[in-house]
Amino acid sequence: MEQPAVKTKQPAGLWLLFMTELWERFSYYAMRSILILYMVYLLQMDKSGASNLYGTFTSLVYLSTLLGGFLADRYVGQKWATIWGGLLIAAGMFVMSAPTVAFLYIAMGLIILGNGFFKPNVVAIVGQLYDKNDARRDGGFTLFYMSVNIGAFFGPLLVGHLAQAGNYKAAFWIAGAGMLFGLATFILGYKKFLPGKGLAPKEKPTFYKDPALWAIALAVPVIALYMKGFHGISYVLFAVLAVAYFAYTKKAKRAKTETAQPLTVQEKQQIAVIGILAFFSIFFWTAFEQAGAALNLFAYEYTDRVISLFGHSWEIPANWLQSLNPLYVVIFAPVFSKLWIELAKRGKEPSTPGKFVVSLWLLSLGFAVMLAGAFALVGNAKIGLFYLAFTYLFQTFAELCISPVGKSMVTKLAPTRFVSLLIGVWYLSNAAANKLAGVYSGYFGRISNVQFFLWLVVVPLAVSGILMLCMKPIKRWMHGVH
Incomplete structure (x- = not known):
C-alpha cells in the first residue's frame, strides 16, 4: 500500500x-x-x-x-x-x-x-x-x-x-x-x-448555570483587590479560584470519558513529579523575572550606557537591554535544540530534572556577574554594559534549559485526560513566581546591591542542591520518561 x-x-x-x-x-x-x-x-x-x-x-x-x-x-x-x-x-x-x-x-x-x-x-x-x-x-x-x-x-x-x-x-x-x-x-x-x-461551539452550556462563569465573576474583585493592595483578601480569593478551576476541570475531563478510571500508582507518581518540578521552577522564575523590574532599575541608575562610535557619543535607553534576552533566544535556541539531540545520540543527554539543575546553576552564574558589578560600584561610579549583557546571556542559557523542557515534561508525564489541567499547574507556578519576583524586586534600593544580588546567587544554588538530593526518587517516579 x-x-x-x-x-x-x-x-x-x-x-x-x-x-x-x-x-x-x-x-x-x-x-x-x-x-x-x-x-x-x-x-x-x-x-x-x-x-x-x-x-x-x-x-x-x-x-x-x-x-x-x-x-x-x-x-x-x-x-x-x-x-x-x-x-x-x-x-x-x-x-x-x-x-x-x-x-x-x-x-x-x-x-x-x-x-x-x-x-x-x-x-x-x-x-x-x-x-x-x-x-x-x-x-x-x-x-x-x-x-x-x-x-x-x-x-x-x-x-x-x-x-x-x-x-x-x-x-x-x-x-x-x-x-x-x-x-x-x-x-x-x-x-x-x-x-x-x-469558531464558537455549536452546543453551549446554559449561561447562568455554568460554574466557570461564577469563577470568572469572582476574578473581577480578585484583580481589583490585588491592584489596590488588599493582598490578604485577594490571596484567599485566589486560592478559591485555583481550587474551583482544578475541581471543575477535573470533573469536565472525567465527564468526557465513558468510565472514570481511577489513577494508577504510576500515574499518581508522574503527576507528583510535575508538581514537584513546578514547585522548583517557582524559584527559578522568581529570580529570572527580576529582569523587568530590579534589573531595569539597575540599568537606569547604576549602568554607564554611553556608547562612543566614530567620534560621537550617545546614551542608549535603559530599556533597550530588555531586548537582549529575546535576541539571545533567537540566536541560541537552535544551538540548544541541536545540543540535546547530539547528547542524546551519545547517551549523555541530561534528564529533565537534570536540566532543571543546570538551569539553576546558569541562573546563579548570571547573578554572580551582577554581584561582581555591585562590588565594583564605588561612590558615584557606574558599571559597564557588559555586566548586564553577560547576565542576560547566562539567564538565556538557563531559560533554554527549563522553559521548553518544562512544558514538554508536562505533556510527557501527564495522563492524557489531565494534560490541560496539569499545564494549568505549570502556568500557575509561573504566575506565583511573577508575584514573588515583584515582592523581591521591592527590596531593590532598600538593601545594598551586594546583598540584593548575593541572595540571587545563593538561593538558586541552594535550591539546585535540594533538587539533586531528590533526583533519585524523582527519576524513579518518572517511570522511564526521560
Missing part, C-alpha cells in the same frame, strides 16, 4: 498568526520594558510599591489565560476571543498613556483581561492548522515561537528613546498601535487563510 506523501510546506494560516502574535508581543514587551520606569520616575511611586504592583500585574497576565481559554472553548470560540483580546489590550495601552495612578490601574485591568482572551486562543488556532500526527506541527510551533521573540526584541527598541525623553504617552501609543496593526492583520486575513478555524 502506497504511503501518503508527507507535507513539508507550512499552511499559509501559520504566517498570518505569526504576524498577529509578533505584533501583540511587540506591544506587550514595549510596554513591559518601560512600565517600572514609568511608575517610579514619572508617576513618582516608591520602588517597593511599584515593584509589587509590577509583580502582581505580570502574575495576573499569566492567570488570565486560564479563564480566557476556558471561555473561548465553551462560548465564544477562539476567533472572537482573539479579536476581543486584541481590542482590550490596545485600549489598555492607550489608557496607560494618561499619567495618573488611577488610569494605570484601569489600563492594567484591560491588558490582563485582553491577554487572557488573546494569548491562549491564538496558540489554539495554530494547533487547529494541523492534524494530530502532522509532521509539520512541531516545526510550525517552533516558527510561531520565533514570532514571540522577534516582537519582544523590537518592542523595547522602538519605544526606548521616547521613554528616556519622558514622552511615555507616545511610547504607550506606539505599543497600542502595534496591537491594532496585528489585530487588523488577523481580521483582514482570516477569511482567506483561516476559514472555519476558531
